[in-house]
Amino acid sequence: RRARLPYPPGPPADPLIGHIRIMPDNSISPEVFHNWAKQHGDVMSLNILGKRLVILSSEEAATDLLDKRSANYADRPSFPLYEKIGWKDALGFLPYGPYFRKMRRMLQAPLEKETVSAFRPIEEQETCVMLYNFLHDPAGMDHHVHRYATAISMEIAYGHRVLSSDDEYLKIAKRIFDALHDASRPSLLDVSPIFENLPAWFPGAWFVKFIQETKPVILHDILHPVSMVQEQLAAGTAKLSFVSQYLEDLQREGRLTSESQYDVSMAASQIIAGGSETSWHTITTFIACMLTNPDVQRKAQAEIDRVVGNGRLPDFTDRDLLPYIECVVKETMRWQPVAPLGLPHSATEDDVYRGMCIPKGAFVIANARSITWDERKFHEPRSFKPERFMPKPEGAGEVLPQGGAFGWGRRVCPGRYLADNMIWIGIVRILAVFDIGKAKDADGSIIEPRIEFITSLSSHPKPFPCDLRPRSEKAAELIRQAYDLHMAGATT
Numbered sequence: 001r002r003a004r005l006p007y008p009p010g011p012p013a014d015p016l017i018g019h020i021r022i023m024p025d026n027s028i029s030p031e032v033f034h035n036w037a038k039q040h041g042d043v044m045s046l047n048i049l050g051k052r053l054v055i056l057s058s059e060e061a062a063t064d065l066l067d068k069r070s071a072n073y074a075d076r077p078s079f080p081l082y083e084k085i086g087w088k089d090a091l092g093f094l095p096y097g098p099y100f101r102k103m104r105r106m107l108q109a110p111l112e113k114e115t116v117s118a119f120r121p122i123e124e125q126e127t128c129v130m131l132y133n134f135l136h137d138p139a140g141m142d143h144h145v146h147r148y149a150t151a152i153s154m155e156i157a158y159g160h161r162v163l164s165s166d167d168e169y170l171k172i173a174k175r176i177f178d179a180l181h182d183a184s185r186p187s188l189l190d191v192s193p194i195f196e197n198l199p200a201w202f203p204g205a206w207f208v209k210f211i212q213e214t215k216p217v218i219l220h221d222i223l224h225p226v227s228m229v230q231e232q233l234a235a236g237t238a239k240l241s242f243v244s245q246y247l248e249d250l251q252r253e254g255r256l257t258s259e260s261q262y263d264v265s266m267a268a269s270q271i272i273a274g275g276s277e278t279s280w281h282t283i284t285t286f287i288a289c290m291l292t293n294p295d296v297q298r299k300a301q302a303e304i305d306r307v308v309g310n311g312r313l314p315d316f317t318d319r320d321l322l323p324y325i326e327c328v329v330k331e332t333m334r335w336q337p338v339a340p341l342g343l344p345h346s347a348t349e350d351d352v353y354r355g356m357c358i359p360k361g362a363f364v365i366a367n368a369r370s371i372t373w374d375e376r377k378f379h380e381p382r383s384f385k386p387e388r389f390m391p392k393p394e395g396a397g398e399v400l401p402q403g404g405a406f407g408w409g410r411r412v413c414p415g416r417y418l419a420d421n422m423i424w425i426g427i428v429r430i431l432a433v434f435d436i437g438k439a440k441d442a443d444g445s446i447i448e449p450r451i452e453f454i455t456s457l458s459s460h461p462k463p464f465p466c467d468l469r470p471r472s473e474k475a476a477e478l479i480r481q482a483y484d485l486h487m488a489g490a491t492t
């Protein structure tokens with residue numbers, strides 16, 4: 001019966017090759033899928049060389065399939081190039097099964113809502129470094145936010161504190177991001193594994209050299225930081241971290257083997273791969289939004305001034321008293337979701353939904369761009385309006401579906417509570433002490449901001465000029481004091 005049911009509709013296809021010729025490039029696919037969904041519906045599908053790709057463009061469809069039927073959609077398609085360069089056992093790419101469940105449990109336990117508060121001191125410390133860097137080098141804003149997100153991830157994962165822009169662990173993070181991006185390019189390996197044996201000079205076989213060069217580097221970058229913690233534990237100098245905790249537990253229970261140490265390494269690497277770039281891009285998106293929405297910025301600063309005053313930096317104890325800041329954070333994630341297509345899920349068995357067949361093995365993606373710009377849920381969805389989330393009558397009482405930012409079902413982002421803290425404290429502290437304004441050119445003329453986004457694995461603003469200025473001399477002094485305090489902690 002299922003075989004006779006239609007697949008979800010989609011644009012006209014070519015015989016045999018299906019939609020391959022009109023398949024949009026990564027950089028525009030969320031936008032193109034969003035437009036196609038208006039014509040073909042919130043559950044549509046494409047045929048890519050015989051493989052069915054199902055695109056969900058509403059919260060209802062994503063919830064019905066990926067959340068409510070999560071047992072059938074918890075699998076991932078295979079990612080041949082990622083697997084070949086050493087990410088075969090990385091949680092994000094693992095097929096659903098016992099090893100996935102083991103890795104997921106390992107990563108999730110320290111990142112639960114109740115437990116992530118243990119990392120707040122690290123997040124507060126690194127905001128001080130970021131604010132200080134903004135003060136002394138406002139033009140390097142993007143770099144300082146990157147360092148902020150990476151330094152937090154490194155300290156949580158390995159207990160390593162980043163103390164300079166030249167830090168070896170920042171280089172590790174950069175190599176990991178570069179490899180993640182480079183490996184997202186389509187290759188002949190997506191068509192068949194037999195192409196793995198092509199000679200490197202063969203046309204289109206660029207991936208052969210890429211694998212040879214990248215694999216040893218990635219494996220080093222995954223395994224090396226854990227060996228360092230191992231050495232520090234032996235010397236009694238290890239700081240408490242995700243890795244030190246697991247290694248100590250395994251040692252105590254007599255279960256520390258090369259296999260179990262490899263699992264710890266893989267899990268820890270996911271904190272870096274999953275956490276740094278996404279949080280970095282969310283904060284730079286927020287800065288772009290403040291630049292283009294000065295009224296929102298003023299309103300958010302007024303709330304902080306009213307609740308916290310200007311004699312100290314806000315901290316996590318202020319969060320419940322700052323509802324407008326909460327809305328600014330949510331609106332940043334809604335307006336430009338940093339992972340617009342998330343990661344693809346895969347159907348384990350044939351399924352029937354609204355009279356349509358979703359075949360076993362179909363790739364299923366939820367288009368966050370459509371979900372967070374759904375006109376039935378959000379008024380003026382393309383405008384940046386944090387008050388939409390305030391309860392009525394003050395605001396519009398709109399609700400951000402969690403999946404729109406962090407994904408769905410059994411594959412929902414395990415780092416979402418950590419990310420939420422990292423982003424909130426970064427945003428509230430920037431607003432407390434900096435004005436984000438338009439930059440001026442050499443002649444003193446104002447540069448009108450033009451914010452454009454680049455999308456590959458994640459979506460982020462292209463570099464844009466802005467003027468980051470301390471709100472007052474007192475704010476600048478607060479930044480210096482906080483920095484001195486935290487750097488003093490680093491040397492003792």
Ligand code: HEM
Pocket residue numbers: 091092093094104107111270271272273274275276278279282338339341342343344345405406407408409410411412413414415416418419423
């Ligand atoms: C703003 C920050 C973040 C955003 C927007 C984000 C978004 C996402 C999304 C959309 C997915 C795919 C979910 C799905 O398949 O349905 C995901 C998966 C994942 N995220 Fe995040 N993430 C963020 C931060 C983090 C952090 C801080 C960590 C580190 C602990 C992390 C680790 C992961 C991992 C390991 C996966 C794969 C999970 C799996 O396949 O089971 N993410 N994330």
